[in-house]
Amino acid sequence: MMATEAVAVSTDPLQPAVTEQAEAIHVSNLHKRFGALEVLKGVSLTARDGDVVALIGGSGSGKSTFLRCINFLENPTSGVIRINGEEIKMISDGHGGQYPANRRQIERIRSRLGMVFQNFNLWQHMTLIQNVIEVPVHVLGMRRDEAMAIGEQLLERVGLSAKRDVYPAYMSGGQQQRGAIARALAIQPRVMLFDEPTSALDPELVGEVLKVIGDLAKEGRTMLLVTHEMKFAREVASHVMYLHNGIVEEEGTPDELFGSPKSERLKQFIRTVS
Amino acid sequence: MADASIIPAAVTGMFDLLSPFGPGWGANLLRGLVRSLQIAFGAFGMGLIIGTFGAYAKLYGGPIARDLAAIYTTLVRAIPELVMIILLYYAGTDLINRVLEGMGYQRVDISGLAAGIVVLGFVQGAYATEVLRGAIKAIPQGEVEAARAYGMSPILMMRRITLPAMLPHALPGLANLWLISTKDTALLAVVGFSELTLETRQAAGTTKAYMTFYLAAGALYLFITLFSNVILEFVEKRARRGMPSVKEAR
Numbered sequence: 001m002m003a004t005e006a007v008a009v010s011t012d013p014l015q016p017a018v019t020e021q022a023e024a025i026h027v028s029n030l031h032k033r034f035g036a037l038e039v040l041k042g043v044s045l046t047a048r049d050g051d052v053v054a055l056i057g058g059s060g061s062g063k064s065t066f067l068r069c070i071n072f073l074e075n076p077t078s079g080v081i082r083i084n085g086e087e088i089k090m091i092s093d094g095h096g097g098q099y100p101a102n103r104r105q106i107e108r109i110r111s112r113l114g115m116v117f118q119n120f121n122l123w124q125h126m127t128l129i130q131n132v133i134e135v136p137v138h139v140l141g142m143r144r145d146e147a148m149a150i151g152e153q154l155l156e157r158v159g160l161s162a163k164r165d166v167y168p169a170y171m172s173g174g175q176q177q178r179g180a181i182a183r184a185l186a187i188q189p190r191v192m193l194f195d196e197p198t199s200a201l202d203p204e205l206v207g208e209v210l211k212v213i214g215d216l217a218k219e220g221r222t223m224l225l226v227t228h229e230m231k232f233a234r235e236v237a238s239h240v241m242y243l244h245n246g247i248v249e250e251e252g253t254p255d256e257l258f259g260s261p262k263s264e265r266l267k268q269f270i271r272t273v274s
Numbered sequence: 275m276a277d278a279s280i281i282p283a284a285v286t287g288m289f290d291l292l293s294p295f296g297p298g299w300g301a302n303l304l305r306g307l308v309r310s311l312q313i314a315f316g317a318f319g320m321g322l323i324i325g326t327f328g329a330y331a332k333l334y335g336g337p338i339a340r341d342l343a344a345i346y347t348t349l350v351r352a353i354p355e356l357v358m359i360i361l362l363y364y365a366g367t368d369l370i371n372r373v374l375e376g377m378g379y380q381r382v383d384i385s386g387l388a389a390g391i392v393v394l395g396f397v398q399g400a401y402a403t404e405v406l407r408g409a410i411k412a413i414p415q416g417e418v419e420a421a422r423a424y425g426m427s428p429i430l431m432m433r434r435i436t437l438p439a440m441l442p443h444a445l446p447g448l449a450n451l452w453l454i455s456t457k458d459t460a461l462l463a464v465v466g467f468s469e470l471t472l473e474t475r476q477a478a479g480t481t482k483a484y485m486t487f488y489l490a491a492g493a494l495y496l497f498i499t500l501f502s503n504v505i506l507e508f509v510e511k512r513a514r515r516g517m518p519s520v521k522e523a524r
Contacts, residue, residue, distance in 0.1 A: 071423055103427075111425030121416035125438045125516050135424045138434055167516030187424065 021048035023085060024191050024222045025070060030079035032065055032246075033097070039065045040076070041246040047191065047239075050220045054233035054254070057243035058269060063226045066243070067195050070224070071113045072106050075099050083109050084190055111139050114184030118196040120176040122168040128179050129155065129164045132186045140187060147186070154182040158212050174205030178212055185216075192216065192223040199228060230273050234258050242266050288486050291477075299477035299487070306473030307494050310459040313390045313469065318455045320395025322448075325402025330432075332407050343403065350400035356461055362393040363465045386467040394458055401451055409444035410436060441513040449506045456498050470494060 025047040032040040039062045047053050055063040069076045072088070077097050081088050088109065089101040100106045122131050132151040136142040142150075155161050158178040168176050177197055184192055197213065198206045210232050217223065217236040227233050233240060234254040241251040242263075250257060250266050261267045294300035328347065331339040350358065367389060371381045413436065421435040460471040470491055478487040 073419060073423055107425040107427055109425070110423055113423075115420070115423040117416060117420065117423075119416050121414075121420035123417050123420065123435060123439070124414070125442075125513075127516070134434065135426075138430060139425050169516055169518050 021050055024049050026082040028080045031077045033077045039246050049222050052217045052236055052238045053224050054237035054240045055226045061243040062246040063243045067193055067226050071110050112190045114187055114189030114192045116180050116184050116194045116197050118199050120180045124168055127165045132183050135187050154185050158182045173201045174208045177209045181212055194225040196226050291483050302473045306470035310469040313459045314456040316391030317394035317398050318452050321398025321402040324399025325406045328403030329406035347400045347403050359393050359461050390462045390467050405447035409440035412443040413439045445510045
């Protein structure tokens with residue numbers, strides 16, 4: 001399922017992919033340095049439509065940084081990123097790093113990636129429904145009534161219809177995170193990026209959020225999921241990557257990784273987190 | 275009986291002096307009040323615009339923009355406002371006229387109103403820069419990050435996220451600036467602009483009824499403040515929508 005070699009992908013929607021699903025995200029040899037500290041030392045990944053890739057690893061392994069490089073919340077130091085078959089052009093900054101050549105290209109690509117954050121990051125001065133329709137209306141240029149209709153359906157999906165006109169500060173963490181998932185779905189994302197979506201939640205609220213994410217995985221949404229929930233990763237992921245010290249220590253299907261881990265580090269990691 | 279007749283005579287005399295009609299000076303005072311309010315509004319608005327640019331320059335600008343903003347806020351806040359006003363008012367109009375003459379144009383009479391707004395607005399801008407900079411820094415970074423992650427352009431983010439999100443943090447400081455701006459208009463009396471204080475001084479000097487006129491002017495300034503408080507409270511309530519009250523969090 002995870003091909004590392006580049007595959008020519010037809011972007012013509014009239015020509016359905018014959019054998020393999022279309023490539024949604026392709027990352028090769030990604031490096032990220034913060035000053036002297038090299039956080040990512042050459043990580044590669046290809047996600048095709050319908051893939052659910054789980055990124056696991058200890059604290060400081062670079063898994064969140066990797067996710068944040070994909071929508072350029074962090075600028076990768078080097079490496080190639082291709083989203084929807086479109087390669088992001090980078091310019092050297094003259095100090096060994098690089099930054100995106102074209103702000104508009106980044107903005108266009110970001111508006112197709114639905115990011116869900118550890119701390120929800122809903123906009124506090126907007127009600128829930130306003131949060132959900134904000135990007136469709138103001139970034140994607142959708143008509144307000146249309147966005148409203150879609151937004152209401154999404155809130156119903158995540159079980160928050162009753163909270164439609166409530167401000168985030170008056171909602172529980174689990175409700176806020178489900179609302180943030182609705183906000184991500186509202187842009188009809190090509191890929192959803194989850195950055196430890198349950199790590200900031202009280203234990204009794206984790207279940208409701210995982211259920212929503214699990215349902216999305218079942219319906220064939222493409223997603224990258226940075227998580228500490230090993231049991232959940234094993235259930236929903238089609239592919240698991242274990243990161244350690246900025247490199248992919250081991251990757252494969254959930255059964256391979258969790259059932260018969262090869263590296264000593266991964267064995268130890270699974271023991272400590274489960 | 276004699277005692278009782280003195281007080282009503284004094285009171286009626288006071289009302290005669292303050293009457294907006296005929297020989298009364300009320301109309302002059304009200305005209306001064308309107309001019310003061312015009313200047314206060316203009317200067318506060320101009321200060322907000324300068325302050326927004328200044329705050330963005332200080333927070334996100336390149337080295338040159340940052341340094342320019344720092345020099346501006348340091349100088350303006352270091353020099354006494356009265357000195358600033360005299361300096362900018364006389365030197366500023368002189369400079370404009372020299373430039374105009376140098377370019378071969380006629381000298382112009384710069385209206386006191388426009389000059390007053392520009393001078394006080396320039397001063398207000400420096401303070402507003404700091405108020406807004408602090409307020410922008412108080413926005414939870416995650417909300418700004420979410421705006422970036424969803425592809426908002428810098429301008430859209432400023433309009434839809436940063437400015438509304440910083441407003442509740444800025445309002446107490448901005449309310450101070452507004453009230454200061456209403457009272458700073460009195461400083462323009464020194465350059466001969468007929469705002470409320472100068473009108474009051476003229477009325478009092480002519481009639482020798484100092485107490486009456488200065489009390490009346492004081493009451494008018496107080497009225498501005500009380501009325502402003504009502505509006506500001508409403509605006510703050512609106513800006514803080516979505517934020518639980520501080521009492522609940524205690």
